[in-house]
Amino acid sequence: MIKKTTAFFPSSNANEPLAPPYRRPHTHFDAEALKRFRDGVHKSLAHIRTDPRTALENSNTQKSENLSPRSMLKFLREDLDVPKTLVRDGDALELLKLADVDDYGTLALDDLAAFVEKGPKAFYNAQALPGKSVQLPKPPGSDSQRFGRVVGALEARLENGDTRKRFAAVDHDGDGKVKVEAFREAVRGSALHLTEDDLDEEDLDALVQMIDKNPGGRKVYEVDVRKLALLSKRGGDAISDLYDAEKQFLRKTANERKKAIQRRTAEDRYTTWDAAQPKPDPRQKIPALGQRLIPCNLFAWLDDPVGYNAPMDAPKLSSKDDSTGPSDLEALIKLRNALQLHEALGQSLAAGSVLLKMGRRLKDRSLARYFPRGAHRAKELRCAGEALDAASSLFRTYFDDATHHLSLTALYEAADAFLEAEDELVNSLSQVRGPVPDDLEDDAASERSLLLRFAERSLAEFKEAHSLLDVTGLTPKEIARYANGLTLVAVVQSRQPLHEGPAKVKRSFGDAERLHAALHG
DSSP: OOOOOSOOOOOSSTTSOOOOOOOOOOSOOOHHHHHHHHHHHHHHTTTOOSOHHHHHHHHOTTOOSEEOHHHHHHIIIIISOOOTTTSOHHHHHHHHHHHOTTOOSOEEHHHHHHHHHHGGGGGOOOOOOOGGGOOBOOOTTOOHHHHHHHHHHHHHHHTTOOHHHHTTTTOTTSSSEEEHHHHHHHHHTTTTOOOTTTSOHHHHHHHHHHTBSSTTSSSOOEEETHHHHHHHHHGGGGBTTOOHHHHHHHHHHHHHHHHHHHHHHHHHHHHHHHHHSOOOOTTSOOOOSOGGGSOHHHHHHHHOSSSOOOOTTSOOOOOTTTTSOOSSHHHHHHHHHHHHHHHHTTOHHHHHHHHHHHHHHHHOGGGSTTOOOHHHHHHHHHHHHHHHHHHHHHHHHHHTOTTOHHHHHHHHHHHHHHHHHHHHHHHHHOOOOSSSOOOOOHHHHHHHHHHHHHHHHHHHHHHHHHHTSOGGGSOHHHHHHHHHHHHHHHHHHHTSOOTTHHHHHHHHHHHHHHHHHHHHO
């Protein structure tokens, strides 16, 4: 039974009452046995809605405050109805060995209740250090740079956490005193996980000397792990005989070491996580992302910039610069290679991002080499529209959401690219200035009709997706994009001979104008 003594620890404050401490328990015990005992009693008391002390007292038919080994087993089996399959007889005797530091051979009911509630730490001697008055010794031969490395390593791992919990596996009685060998293993192992790259052996030796339980001796046998918290929180202020300049250099070195350790730790965690992720089997053929996701005109042009043969749905146009290849050819080839890699790995989001970059690079006139015009520029813009439309399909499939902002942005930019391509084509090959030129050759007229159909298809998906959204919940930027999209719808309608063309065009322009007015009003 653990008894309270009549001697008191001196208090740092004269106005505070003096509290008697517990004596130190035995330090060698079977943690697994104690865990089984505590879990078994918890399970027995689970249906009782009172504190452990009251529950145990009400269950005790022997009405004894002190339990001998025999009465303790009887209390366990008969009163608490804990079977041997959950708690062995030896587990109960292990608790008695832990708590009976006076060798009376009995266990107080209060001690049993404290163990059920708190576990082995109910018997710990949890004295704290006297705080700022502690000064750690300065090991001979050590400098402020070494102290900085030590402090930085401790800060990276402790992060103002509970030092005692980290070293509970080696500090059995909770008084902070740990054998040097066990402390070194804990620093490298489960307590701090500091490798030699984080804290080399010489730095660890200096740390051991600073937290020596009995400083000043020839050899260190025990360390006080409570001093680690002081060192990590106070840094150079906790080390004696350091000048202000040394403390400043210590702080700089500590910050550098702390960041380096945190960076290495993050990289190690990512490497471990990445290694645990399922990898695609290269022997299995991964299905293609889909026919619409391949801008075939652009890929054929990149593969053979000079001898490009257009597919059947895109007749080759008569232009003297048609064989020079697309602008910014090298960058586009790199993006195409990245796209093929992501497609082979089945990474649809990454593939969609690459297609979005390809479309924007082709669409951006400032990147166009020699600012090509006419049929050449029309072909670049058509390829841009195909890439952007394919990116929208990928985003829509990956997020399983037709209203995702990436999908809507790509659709809008695709339609805009197709209409710009139609503008370039008509302005270079037609003498008629109007919405429907009638002097184009058959190939050019077919290409123009195809570009308008592509733009119409993208805008139809754009409008359908917005019909699923509440316009009042959109941001100003999203409302402006929607209004601009309706304007493009009106432009497409005005350039096609439709039965109700003028009415539709006027309605689309009116919707766009109302949105713009609401946005600016």
